[in-house]
Amino acid sequence: MTPEEYRQEWLKGLYHTDYNNCRFADNKEQFARDWIKNKLPFVNLDNPQNIVDRINWCKIYDKDERKPLWADKISAHNKIALNPNLKDILIQPSYIWICNEFTLDMFNQLPDGKWFFRCNHGSGWNMRFEKKKGNDPSYLISKLNEWLSLNYAYIGGYEWQYENITPGVIVQPDLGQLKDWNFWCENGEIKYVQTVRKLGKNLEEFMTFTDADGNEPDMYIGVKPIRFKLLDSERTILEKMKPIVKKLSSDFKFVRVDLYSINSEVKFSELTFSPCSGKLILNQL
Template sequence: MTTSEFLRGISARLDRLFGYRQECRRFRRDVGYRPNLRHPRSFNEKILCRKLFDHDPRFPRVNGKLCMREYLRETLGERVEPHLVPVEQVIARAEDFDPASLPEACVLKPAHSSGKVLVLEPGRHPEGDELIRIVREWLGGPSFGDRHHEWLYSQVPRRVLVEPLLQDREGRLPLDYKLFVFHGRVKLIQVDFERFTGHRRSLYTPDWRKMDVRYVYEDGPTLDEPAGLETMIELAESAAAGFDFLRVDLYNLDGRILVGELTCYPESGRGRFWPESFDFEMGSWW
């Protein structure tokens, strides 16, 4: 064990010791009410309880971006293969990473974290030394899970994935479709727009009716029903089978459905809803 690994372990244990109170303070600040963790009723309360108390050994397998691929192959078989985003490189050590080996257009993302992504477009790559610095920081920096008390990330091997840059036929980055699956049924579909500029978000029912609900971000535009919606729902429900709740994140490239990731802790259990009552309605689905 290296010194940095030892210190990270000590930091993680101390953080968990004080995590309960810290997470309750963060929850009240971000969500707007005090969480009831003895008798959780809202969606956010139940996510917070999962973070603090539920160490289901399946969580690291489904939530880690690399482990998730093997999990889906085991549970869904060969039929899932066309729905997996290709992985062009897996980087375990910054010392072994050669920026010159990257495709002209690609995406870098850590398999053991959430919300971090580096989009590399043709002719717009950072300098090699800067790319190595980013990869080293992702592989060796503080654990995402430690900062947010998300236990599962401490169990996921630290890796950086290189994936192809996904674009639709118009050359645009694909929309993010996030399907909330409760007890094997999709109950809500979230669509995110312009994540890297002016993030907006829309919520839809499974039969594609836009809901008058905001979740963290400003409301996004109204979309036509995407091609392959039935395939998206079937794939999400199959991937989340056996869980009381799981979010399945998909890309839809003109009807070609790809799995982005599976998520156990949406918004880390601190995503505010307007109206607030919808938080409790979602909690009732769980």
């Protein structure tokens, strides 16, 4: 079935999912508004009052042309590689393919070892795999190709920055269960700092949520963390990361800068413009 034939079937009432309804919507901006009102009735899009309101407002209306370039994990990698002041934050080596299909021949180009595979055009489309004799990569390749066939923009109420990214796969060393440092930034200013350890697919340990200086915040987003203050050793890492965060967040209306600290070195994870597709809960302390 061709894409147009599939669309005609959808117009007849078949295949009505959130993904297809967004994909075929005549007015995707209106679809995004309706999606937010349905999923997040407490969000004020007309007169944003807090950071969650503003994240969702930006999701619909902030069409900053830089956002697709940074949402694309391959493009972001290349941009940092070309910046002499930032290139050292990249995790290396990196293997990159621009492709609509990931093949066994591509996989076989990798040396033996533990690798972290990510599709560049979405969020959460990643998998760990150890390449060694006896390990069958069939499931890995199948999942990568499933993700490569999809457009992430249509999954969570229209995240426009993903819509026109050319799909591909980036592979980097698997460094284990790292602690994510998430910097919630508005207009180039750090508002909150969150640390999270990812223990597995959809399994996370929310460790801290603080203000920009590692102290108790006025509120927190999402799951209640273990602590609302950073330890002295964590504050040292925070101060080392701040200049990098400032460079990466520049003057974006909103961006979450995600970094790692590995053996006392700061490493880049990604920039996120609509975390959790905007489905965020704001909690007061």
